[in-house]
Amino acid sequence: MYRYDEFDSAFVLERVAEFRDQVARRLNGELTEDQFKPLRLMNGVYLQLHAYMLRVAIPYGVLSSRQLRKLAYIARRYDRDYGHFTTRQNIQFNWIKLAEMPDILAELAEVEMHAIQTSGNCIRNVTADHFAGAAADEVIDPRPYAEILRQWSSLHPEFTFLPRKFKIAVTGSPHDRAAIQVHDIGLEAKRDSAGRVRFAVWVGGGQGRTPMIAKKIRDDLPESELLAYCEAILRVYNLEGRRDNKYKARIKILVHEKGLDDLADDVELEFASIRGKSLDLPAAEIAKIEAYFAPPPFDELPASSAIYDVAVRTDPEFAAFARQNLAPHKINGYSIVTISLKPIGAPPGDATSAQMEAIADIAARYSFDEIRVTHEQNLVLPHVRLDDLPVVYAMLASTGLATPNAGLVTDIIACPGLDYCSLANARSIPVAQRISERFADSSRQSDIGELKIKISGCINACGHHHVGHIGILGVDRKGEEFYQITLGGSADENCAIGEIVGPGFSADQIVDAIEQIVATYLELRDSPRERFIDVYRRVGVKPFQESLYVNA
Amino acid sequence: MAKSRLGGLQAVTANDLRSGAVVFMRRDGSWTDDVRLADAAQDPVEVERLIELARSGRNATLVVDPVLIEVAAEATGVAPIRLREKIRAAGPTVTFDS
Ligand code: SF4
Numbered sequence: 001m002y003r004y005d006e007f008d009s010a011f012v013l014e015r016v017a018e019f020r021d022q023v024a025r026r027l028n029g030e031l032t033e034d035q036f037k038p039l040r041l042m043n044g045v046y047l048q049l050h051a052y053m054l055r056v057a058i059p060y061g062v063l064s065s066r067q068l069r070k071l072a073y074i075a076r077r078y079d080r081d082y083g084h085f086t087t088r089q090n091i092q093f094n095w096i097k098l099a100e101m102p103d104i105l106a107e108l109a110e111v112e113m114h115a116i117q118t119s120g121n122c123i124r125n126v127t128a129d130h131f132a133g134a135a136a137d138e139v140i141d142p143r144p145y146a147e148i149l150r151q152w153s154s155l156h157p158e159f160t161f162l163p164r165k166f167k168i169a170v171t172g173s174p175h176d177r178a179a180i181q182v183h184d185i186g187l188e189a190k191r192d193s194a195g196r197v198r199f200a201v202w203v204g205g206g207q208g209r210t211p212m213i214a215k216k217i218r219d220d221l222p223e224s225e226l227l228a229y230c231e232a233i234l235r236v237y238n239l240e241g242r243r244d245n246k247y248k249a250r251i252k253i254l255v256h257e258k259g260l261d262d263l264a265d266d267v268e269l270e271f272a273s274i275r276g277k278s279l280d281l282p283a284a285e286i287a288k289i290e291a292y293f294a295p296p297p298f299d300e301l302p303a304s305s306a307i308y309d310v311a312v313r314t315d316p317e318f319a320a321f322a323r324q325n326l327a328p329h330k331i332n333g334y335s336i337v338t339i340s341l342k343p344i345g346a347p348p349g350d351a352t353s354a355q356m357e358a359i360a361d362i363a364a365r366y367s368f369d370e371i372r373v374t375h376e377q378n379l380v381l382p383h384v385r386l387d388d389l390p391v392v393y394a395m396l397a398s399t400g401l402a403t404p405n406a407g408l409v410t411d412i413i414a415c416p417g418l419d420y421c422s423l424a425n426a427r428s429i430p431v432a433q434r435i436s437e438r439f440a441d442s443s444r445q446s447d448i449g450e451l452k453i454k455i456s457g458c459i460n461a462c463g464h465h466h467v468g469h470i471g472i473l474g475v476d477r478k479g480e481e482f483y484q485i486t487l488g489g490s491a492d493e494n495c496a497i498g499e500i501v502g503p504g505f506s507a508d509q510i511v512d513a514i515e516q517i518v519a520t521y522l523e524l525r526d527s528p529r530e531r532f533i534d535v536y537r538r539v540g541v542k543p544f545q546e547s548l549y550v551n552a
Numbered sequence: 553m554a555k556s557r558l559g560g561l562q563a564v565t566a567n568d569l570r571s572g573a574v575v576f577m578r579r580d581g582s583w584t585d586d587v588r589l590a591d592a593a594q595d596p597v598e599v600e601r602l603i604e605l606a607r608s609g610r611n612a613t614l615v616v617d618p619v620l621i622e623v624a625a626e627a628t629g630v631a632p633i634r635l636r637e638k639i640r641a642a643g644p645t646v647t648f649d650s
Contacts, residue, residue, distance in 0.1 A: 027569065029612060033612070033616050033617070047567055047572055047616060047617075048572075049574070049636070049639065049640050050640065050643060050644070051567075051571065051572035051573060052571075052572040095572075096572070097571045097572065098569065098570055098571070098572060099570050345647070346648070347646050347648070418635065418636060418639055419644035419645055419646050420644060427639075427645065429644075429646045430645055430646060430647075433646070433647060479634055479635065481635065
């Protein structure tokens with residue numbers, strides 16, 4: 001049996017002490033930068049353009065109020081009073097001093113957080129549906145499996161030096177909010193006809209330089225064999241993945257070069273040698289982990305709420321928020337609230353210390369102390385009573401957190417880009433800010449409807465541009481920023497990689513180009529119900545190319 | 553030693569080891585956070601001397617990754633040329649007040 005230890009705080013504290021010593025030795029010259037760099041990266045410390053950046057893991061995007069308050073405290077005490085939520089459900093602090101890093105890690109350890117496995121060629125932070133345990137369409141709560149995978153993968157001795165980094169995502173809903181098909185392993189928990197938990201296992205998805213959609217390698221993996229099967233995939237990858245070329249080292253290239261069938265044969269062979277042994281997950285152990293994720297004590301409530309209905313009728317701003325930022329909850333009388341970190345014109349994903357504290361307070365009082373981080377760089381209050389929504393809305397609004405744009409054209413994902421990132425070719429955030437301002441009018445936004453714009457500052461694709469309905473990739477053309485547009489990408493269960501629409505646009509042209517694409521969509525759609533992505537799938541790239549280039 | 557491939561006027565930049573802040577080197581080997589006060593050179597021998605100095609012993613505990621960048625001599629002092637270096641010198645171009 002695999003041993004599920006509780007979060008091992010002794011280990012994390014040991015790591016903090018070890019890092020404190022390493023930092024001291026770097027500062028006094030005992031360690032050279034070459035010796036120190038891998039050590040700091042193992043603790044989530046990157047050197048970016050202007051400062052050190054600390055990336056803190058938020059396992060499957062779940063935070064308690066206490067943890068969010070700690071992040072707020074760190075932002076205020078050690079940084080410039082804000083943090084940046086990333087597309088991998090993590091948080092990054094952009095302005096940290098190396099000498100203070102050990103203190104920060106010690107602070108994080110107080111709330112069971114750390115920065116381990118946020119860097120390097122290991123299994124990275126496992127991500128999951130941010131509506132887990134709340135969504136009305138959910139079949140199975142993916143968090144227990146994400147936690148089991150986290151424990152298994154944490155410092156797994158065999159998998160700390162993989163050919164390349166490895167990302168796993170889990171969902172338990174047919175509508176995929178976790179983008180599982182663009183992960184190295186994507187898992188969908190579901191039930192078979194007898195009601196037993198089974199996993200569809202996808203392998204070899206990824207973005208970056210060579211974007212690929214994962215292929216389904218198993219459709220019926222029994223729950224008890226989850227770890228053994230994942231271990232088998234990792235073993236085959238660890239052995240056969242390319243180490244000669246970092247651009248060909250991800251498992252997606254192995255799947256592509258070897259073919260799914262051959263890979264599946266190798267995995268099955270490996271699986272046969274380990275299944276039913278130490279990695280087997282007995283029901284009792286799964287139940288133990290599930291107990292950590294037991295539903296909060298929901299009240300028995302009617303499906304509708306008079307308080308909520310009146311607020312919708314009488315307060316147009318609340319109604320707009322309700323229309324856009326609420327999602328159906330599995331329990332009557334509750335709702336899921338998306339807190340947009342995309343106020344018009346602001347850097348996507350940033351939250352100030354005061355905002356984090358306000359959200360922590362609201363969550364403590366109105367959402368069973370839970371907050372989620374989404375890969376779309378927003379936060380979520382997963383369990384709010386309909387009756388409480390007007391109050392929660394007012395509290396959010398008073399701290400600039402009630403922008404009613406979830407899923408709309410201004411809910412833009414953008415990576416840090418050339419404003420922060422040492423790998424960038426072009427800026428992302430200012431482009432997002434300008435697009436957001438161009439489409440600021442909220443009735444125009446809601447008329448346009450669902451539209452996902454995603455921006456990356458280089459081909460590493462941290463801004464998920466390949467799977468944006470409209471993707472924007474910053475490139476460096478002879479020292480100038482240029483932006484390449486892709487159309488038709490999608491990160492959900494109908495996963496698609498966007499198609500390059502044509503030659504790139506300068507920084508001056510890019511916002512007009514986006515507006516032109518939106519205008520073309522509005523002309524082409526049959527009705528307001530036909531979303532951008534639907535139109536794109538119906539008509540293809542051509543009409544967009546024509547309006548962008550031919551008439552230009 | 554990495555020979556400079558840049559050609560024109562050049563200065564040395566790095567990140568401060570302790571804070572990570574962007575710094576530029578002066579002829580005497582000291583560091584400043586003001587790019588205008590950096591010392592630049594064009595003569596290959598002089599450029600080589602600058603980068604050697606930046607990489608020499610005592611700097612190992614002061615800065616990280618010293619490199620040469622192209623700069624221009626302006627009335628106000630040295631100015632970076634590439635956008636990346638302009639952003640490094642001046643800070644993010646992101647606007648925070650919305
Ligand atoms: S996509 Fe490129 S520029 Fe953007 S954060 Fe990733 S590495 Fe940096």
